[in-house]
Amino acid sequence: MIAAIILGHEWPGRELWIAKWRQLPRSLLRPAFNALVGREDIHDRLGEIKAPALVIHGTADAAIDIELAQRLSSELANCQPLVTIEGAGHTCNLSHPNLVNLAMQRYLVELALGMPRGAERRGGRRRSDVSRRLGERRDPVRQGAGRRVLFPLDRRLTERRRMERRESWPVHNHGMARS
Template sequence: MPFASINQQDIHFTDHGGDGLPIILSHGFLMDEQMFAHQVAALSPEFRVITWDERGFGQTRYDGEPFTYWDSARDCLALLDHLDIQHAVFGGMSQGGFLSLRAALLAPERVMGLVLIDTQAGPEPAELVEGHKQLMQAWIENGLSDEVADYIANLIIADPSENAKWIAKWQAMDSQQLVGPSTCLLQREDISDRLAEISAPALVLHGTEDSAIAPELAHALCRGLKNSEPLVLVDGAAHAANLSHPEAVNPAMLDFLRRLAARRG
């Protein structure tokens, strides 16, 4: 089972192999690398796909200390160093997008492209922070109730068969591991005014039924990025469009990656 000792964490990752263009996929809040199973199947071995578990999730051994998405971006870059990969496409869903955008600001020379799924550049909406904070605090202190689990699963996934798989994972988690990640999520800053600094080609995909991050924020993301392609709306998808609607997401990703690879000759 592969781990990399990075920034005082033991980061769990999977290098799915292949000699093609590398793409590193970063998952959303409460998820883990398995949320990209459909993309791994579609993209490899034509592309070298790397998936990983971010701090507080999956099999990564997280030290429990406070962190920001800048730290997560450095984890991602350091993981590429561990794998001796100098340049890659950075793909991320929701919080995976938050850290991928920050990686593009920290190390623009290493980012060949961005695939941004149901994400944005802004902070958590101020009017929602307190409610989300209370929800997470109740989970951490009292465990995950069935009612809250169903609410979160429908917010993120909205697919009955997938919902059950992820609820089982959440119920098995050490809830204390959520303190740092939830604080990071709710206290993230706005980087909208820095999007123009990012010159990497970008593909933005967003579920039309995403109520966690509204589609208009994806439009704003496209407008802010210098080299974004037109927004790809995934009809009927909620927050985790790549998980629930891979038949719409995967062809768009493949087309984008193939064009990036062709440009590099």
């Protein structure tokens, strides 16, 4: 019954997955099942999740109604519009991998175009990897305060890198005679 809900009836790989699950001891399956059944409902807090998100849902999903998927994609703070996979069940990544991969690829390309390479979000602004490579660290004593300090070793490494970069710069004489 659970296999029918999760895998559907028409996916060709269904029997292989069922056989694989049957080989596992029940002691391993029970915690996974309990986690699914007994999980906390966080729908009232979806707006607090600021991470970029994409919801992909099969139209033949017997485990989760499409209305719930629509609610999830509309209430997440930074979510793309819901992507539906026609005829796919709950495991559309298994039954329709090409369509799911295409949706993921488009999403990731769009996400990459929106954020400069090597940048990360921190408190509403972006900081590049360059500042972290140059020795910026959080003070471990006041980590919660977010105060940044340069430790002595980081300063020495930063200076060494600057010197190495200067030494590697090509020198062009541009027509000047050598003596």
